[in-house]
Amino acid sequence: MKKPFSSKRRSTFAAALAAGTAAALPSASARAQRRNPLERPPLGNSPEERRVLAVLDEVYRTQRYLSVPETDGRLLRMLVESIGAKHVVEIGTSTGYSGLWLLIALMKTSGRLTTYEIDRGRHDAARANFERAGVLKLATLVLGDAHAEVAKLKDVVDLAFIDADKEGYLDYLRKLSPLVRPGGLIVAHNMASPPPDPRYVDAVTANAAYDTIFLNMHDAGVGVTLKKR
Numbered sequence: 001m002k003k004p005f006s007s008k009r010r011s012t013f014a015a016a017l018a019a020g021t022a023a024a025l026p027s028a029s030a031r032a033q034r035r036n037p038l039e040r041p042p043l044g045n046s047p048e049e050r051r052v053l054a055v056l057d058e059v060y061r062t063q064r065y066l067s068v069p070e071t072d073g074r075l076l077r078m079l080v081e082s083i084g085a086k087h088v089v090e091i092g093t094s095t096g097y098s099g100l101w102l103l104i105a106l107m108k109t110s111g112r113l114t115t116y117e118i119d120r121g122r123h124d125a126a127r128a129n130f131e132r133a134g135v136l137k138l139a140t141l142v143l144g145d146a147h148a149e150v151a152k153l154k155d156v157v158d159l160a161f162i163d164a165d166k167e168g169y170l171d172y173l174r175k176l177s178p179l180v181r182p183g184g185l186i187v188a189h190n191m192a193s194p195p196p197d198p199r200y201v202d203a204v205t206a207n208a209a210y211d212t213i214f215l216n217m218h219d220a221g222v223g224v225t226l227k228k229r
């Protein structure tokens, strides 16, 4: 299972849950004051960006469900924005935490997100979070089994983010890679914990069509694969 919190944070969270208080984790502003400057959270440079960051902060503190760590969310944002992605596909919406990081970048690149979730409750929660953040118009949320739904996709993809059933990664790679443009990226979460499917790791590391690096492996781990030109 993904590690949602560090052990210290988890015990604070557990204590707060036991006390019946929902907002167990410190807000971004509290973290900004307390933390090492190297760990400061991002600062919005427009009302639109600040609105998304505020919703991200709230989702992080109160609604995470196997969501990526904040650093991985920020990494996703940087990847999307730096390649100027116009179309991002996410497998595994959950409550929309990683989706919000993707959307904050797509807001700047005038791009759009297609995101897949099999659980109706989480799909609905993500929709509500995207709406509150003012980015719902940039997102298509698909409810259903992504193995079947993604096969219907026809559009070119600049970045694919895989973060759903861990044994399904190879199937997602096979279905999405032909749609990813040369020079595009395939990002896979949980490359350290839980242990990844070795067939996926082989597929992205032993094929000259790709170049793959693994980041943040002290935590859940992220594989970033370039589909070479």
Ligand SMILES: C[S@@+](CC[C@H](N)C(=O)[O-])C[C@H]1O[C@@H](n2cnc3c(N)ncnc32)[C@H](O)[C@@H]1O
Binding pocket: 002, 065, 066, 067, 068, 091, 092, 093, 094, 095, 096, 097, 098, 099, 116, 117, 118, 119, 122, 144, 145, 146, 147, 163, 164, 165, 168
């Ligand atoms: C690790 S969570 C995603 C976390 C999310 N990316 C985030 O960081 O906020 C995985 C999600 O994938 C969903 N999922 C699992 N199998 C799926 C499938 N076959 N099709 C679509 N979604 C699936 C689960 O219901 C769960 O909400």
